[in-house]
Amino acid sequence: MTRPDPTDLPQRTARAMAAYDPAFPLQCFDFPLAFGVDLPPGAHAPHGDLGMRFHDFALTGLSRPRPVALPGGFDLHFPALGFQGRATLTAKSSPEITLDTGGGLMAFGDEDIGTGGGPTDPLDPARKGEMLEQARRERARLMDSENGRKLMGEYNEHNEVYNSVFVKSAAARNAWTANGATRDMAEHTHVALGDEDPTVTVVNPEARERTFGTRQVTYNQNAFVQQLQIVVNTISQDPTFNPWDPRAKLDPESRYVKASLAAMNFGKATEKTGNSKTLIKPLTGPDVHGTVDASDGEMPKSSVGELESVIAQGVQDGGRAAAEAGDRGWRVLDEEDRQLVRRHLYLGALERAAEAANHPRDLWSGDAGATIAGVVARVRPGGDPEVEVIIPAFEFDIDDSAWTGAAGDTARDRLSEVAFARSFLLDRVETAIREAVRAALTRARG
Numbered sequence: 001m002t003r004p005d006p007t008d009l010p011q012r013t014a015r016a017m018a019a020y021d022p023a024f025p026l027q028c029f030d031f032p033l034a035f036g037v038d039l040p041p042g043a044h045a046p047h048g049d050l051g052m053r054f055h056d057f058a059l060t061g062l063s064r065p066r067p068v069a070l071p072g073g074f075d076l077h078f079p080a081l082g083f084q085g086r087a088t089l090t091a092k093s094s095p096e097i098t099l100d101t102g103g104g105l106m107a108f109g110d111e112d113i114g115t116g117g118g119p120t121d122p123l124d125p126a127r128k129g130e131m132l133e134q135a136r137r138e139r140a141r142l143m144d145s146e147n148g149r150k151l152m153g154e155y156n157e158h159n160e161v162y163n164s165v166f167v168k169s170a171a172a173r174n175a176w177t178a179n180g181a182t183r184d185m186a187e188h189t190h191v192a193l194g195d196e197d198p199t200v201t202v203v204n205p206e207a208r209e210r211t212f213g214t215r216q217v218t219y220n221q222n223a224f225v226q227q228l229q230i231v232v233n234t235i236s237q238d239p240t241f242n243p244w245d246p247r248a249k250l251d252p253e254s255r256y257v258k259a260s261l262a263a264m265n266f267g268k269a270t271e272k273t274g275n276s277k278t279l280i281k282p283l284t285g286p287d288v289h290g291t292v293d294a295s296d297g298e299m300p301k302s303s304v305g306e307l308e309s310v311i312a313q314g315v316q317d318g319g320r321a322a323a324e325a326g327d328r329g330w331r332v333l334d335e336e337d338r339q340l341v342r343r344h345l346y347l348g349a350l351e352r353a354a355e356a357a358n359h360p361r362d363l364w365s366g367d368a369g370a371t372i373a374g375v376v377a378r379v380r381p382g383g384d385p386e387v388e389v390i391i392p393a394f395e396f397d398i399d400d401s402a403w404t405g406a407a408g409d410t411a412r413d414r415l416s417e418v419a420f421a422r423s424f425l426l427d428r429v430e431t432a433i434r435e436a437v438r439a440a441l442t443r444a445r446g
Contacts, residue, residue, distance in 0.1 A: 009381060009444055010067035010074035016440035017076070021063030024436055026085070026428050028055030031421060033414045036094055040405040044361050045093030050411055051360050054368065054425065057085030059432050065377070073380040076437060083429060084369035087398045089411055090360035131190045138193065145293050151269070154299055158259035165234050171347035172233040181213030181222040188212070188219070193285045202282040204275065224277035225340065227267045231310065232341050235260040236348025243311050243345045250304050261302045268300035306330045314341025363407065366399030372429070377437045387437045389430045396422060
């Protein structure tokens with residue numbers, strides 16, 4: 001059998017590329033573009049998360065490369081390649097987020113929005129700014145001490161999870177703003193800590209001195225209710241755990257479990273000051289700072305068993321679970337707390353089921369692509385052939401003429417900023433050329 005002439009390998013490889021005429025198909029891909037955008041009239045939802053799907057793409061023009069022999073290998077020079085397909089802007093329905101989940105958890109609008117009614121007096125933007133600035137000062141004050149740094153370190157470790165919970169869960173957002181108590185408390189705390197003589201104004205006053213929100217709850221009542229709802233709404237977001245299955249076990253390595261336990265730890269740390277939901281030991285700002293500075297520096301540690309007990313007291317036999325919790329020295333929930341646990345685990349299950357059925361839908365679709373000139377495949381045909389693909393700069397065009405309104409404007413802005421999308425497309429083109437050349441080289445070698 002006659003062996004192929006190795007000097008003819010570049011020409012034979014070039015001829016073998018004819019197998020890739022007229023097109024080399026490319027796999028489609030999707031990527032997120034923007035979140036919480038107002039969708040155009042006629043869309044399936046008023047608000048949504050935008051995504052982009054590139055699909056039905058093909059790379060043409062691979063069939064007639066010009067071979068150029070080089071020492072140790074050869075180049076394949078391609079005429080203008082066509083990279084054409086479709087780009088579809090999609091939207092997945094999402095609620096309008098009314099809370100600054102990445103900041104002070106205050107309402108974005110002029111009024112607090114929550115279940116059960118809330119204050120209707122607008123919170124002046126300048127007032128919000130003052131409150132956030134003071135919160136930053138208090139944070140800096142905590143970071144001045146070793147114990148404060150440990151406290152803030154544990155909070156920051158799970159901050160991303162808490163933010164995700166408030167973004168994803170309407171139940172968590174509504175619980176936070178319900179009846180306006182949390183907003184009232186934020187304003188009161190701002191005044192108490194900003195007083196010219198902070199040793200006078202109490203942060204958590206007794207009921208006879210001050211109550212909060214339309215339901216007139218105490219500072220401690222709302223604080224401990226909010227701590228519990230964060231524990232419950234965080235664990236309800238864990239996709240690996242079904243609280244309604246009595247055989248289900250929490251995964252100690254789950255980031256949701258860790259964040260829920262951290263929220264429980266903060267509750268225990270507060271109780272060390274002599275405060276609880278029903279017991280009030282009034283503290284001024286200096287009292288709080290002094291307590292932090294004088295502590296042993298160790299945050300109380302809650303166990304997975306304690307978290308499972310909280311869930312069991314809400315969804316299983318509350319009496320038996322409460323008795324077991326008392327025997328172990330764990331938190332025993334009252335009836336209001338048990339109802340809160342049941343309600344939020346139920347709402348969390350509904351939200352997860354709704355999210356599972358919430359699929360992206362097409363908004364607009366148009367042609368997309370580019371003409372790429374001057375592409376070179378540099379081949380080193382050794383035992384393990386190397387193929388380097390050199391692609392000059394090119395313009396990638398998307399027909400966005402149908403994109404209208406806020407969604408269209410946002411999509412254009414985000415596409416101009418998202419460099420990884422272009423990089424991903426470029427990688428797909430490089431991969432397609434490399435695979436085609438490798439396959440042609442194998443055919444040429446016989």
